[in-house]
Amino acid sequence: MTTILDGKKTADALMADLKTQVDALAGQGVVPGLAVVLVGDDPASAIYVRNKEKRAQSLGINSVIYHLPFSTSEQELLDQVNALNLDPSIDGILVQLPLPDQINAQAVIQAIDPDKDVDGFHPMNMGRLWTNLPGIVASTPYGIMQLLAAYGIDVAGKSVVIVGRSNIVGRPLAGLMLNANATVTIAHSQTQDLFALTKTADILVVAIGQAEFIPAAAVKPGAVVIDVGMDRNAENKLVGDVDFANVEPIASAITPVPGGVGPMTIASLMIQTVNLAKKRLNG
Numbered sequence: 570m571t572t573i574l575d576g577k578k579t580a581d582a583l584m585a586d587l588k589t590q591v592d593a594l595a596g597q598g599v600v601p602g603l604a605v606v607l608v609g610d611d612p613a614s615a616i617y618v619r620n621k622e623k624r625a626q627s628l629g630i631n632s633v634i635y636h637l638p639f640s641t642s643e644q645e646l647l648d649q650v651n652a653l654n655l656d657p658s659i660d661g662i663l664v665q666l667p668l669p670d671q672i673n674a675q676a677v678i679q680a681i682d683p684d685k686d687v688d689g690f691h692p693m694n695m696g697r698l699w700t701n702l703p704g705i706v707a708s709t710p711y712g713i714m715q716l717l718a719a720y721g722i723d724v725a726g727k728s729v730v731i732v733g734r735s736n737i738v739g740r741p742l743a744g745l746m747l748n749a750n751a752t753v754t755i756a757h758s759q760t761q762d763l764f765a766l767t768k769t770a771d772i773l774v775v776a777i778g779q780a781e782f783i784p785a786a787a788v789k790p791g792a793v794v795i796d797v798g799m800d801r802n803a804e805n806k807l808v809g810d811v812d813f814a815n816v817e818p819i820a821s822a823i824t825p826v827p828g829g830v831g832p833m834t835i836a837s838l839m840i841q842t843v844n845l846a847k848k849r850l851n852g
């Protein structure tokens with residue numbers, strides 16, 4: 570029997586616990602503040618923003634959305650970020666990616682106060698992760714680690730293959746996996762004989778954004794499969810990067826899309842926002 574790694578259920582359980590923490594903070598006069606800056610109308614960002622809003626509201630987190638037009642200049646965005654850096658009611662700042670071409674995303678990420686960088690994308694937080702120091706960790710990788718932990722899947726000593734080397738998922742996940750004592754390989758578009766490599770993985774993570782790219786022949790029987798993709802197939806249905814129907818029967822455990830990694834990403838963002846608010850209170 571294959572275990573379906575239910576991110577929705579796991580996220581709901583984590584949020585029930587987090588709600589008591591938010592209530593306790595409120596009793597001490599602190600409401601966690603999350604600022605989300607969205608430039609333009611990227612569809613994946615729109616789903617993310619909508620679901621974040623729902624979660625934040627039900628928890629009692631003060632989530633403020635700054636929806637700027639697609640034509641926003643880099644300087645205008647930097648000014649917005651600076652204002653949020655200085656706003657004491659804001660604990661976490663998240664600038665939705667991708668950004669329009671006229672804006673240098675790295676310049677914006679580096680303008681965020683590293684201690685408010687709730688996405689963990691600032692080089693300071695990436696450096697902390699890769700030196701195994703405490704810091705803020707990107708929400709999607711953090712959510713994946715929590716989902717594995719919730720199902721008692723230990724990564725220590727396992728062979729983990731991550732397909733995708735983005736700063737949002739692949740790289741930070743590799744750091745977390747290494748810190749948890751996994752043996753990590755990062756594969757990407759130039760990897761030779763990719764499916765032979767993925768077939769060696771005890772834990773296979775795919776984050777490339779190509780609908781149903783990974784076939785059953787690329788997966789070791791009994792592997793744990795984590796699908797980070799959020800793609801549209803030919804019928805415009807939301808699917809992942811893994812051919813779920815054919816891979817599910819041979820995997821020992823697998824995440825669905827939707828209902829897998831996505832809800833865990835949002836839960837992780839909420840957890841880290843609350844942790845930053847606790848820091849505001851306790852220093």
Ligand SMILES: Nc1nc(=O)c2c([nH]1)NC[C@@H]1CN(c3ccc(C(=O)N[C@@H](CCC(=O)O)C(=O)O)cc3)C=[N+]21
Nearest residue numbers: 613614616617620664665666688827828829831832834
């Ligand atoms: N700075 C930044 N940080 C991000 O983490 C970031 C980003 N920009 N830009 C966009 C992508 C996309 N992303 C999603 C996270 C969760 C769901 C999600 O909740 N998915 C649910 C719901 C799907 C649905 O409602 O259809 C699911 O998979 O079950 C979606 C998309 C975060 N991203």
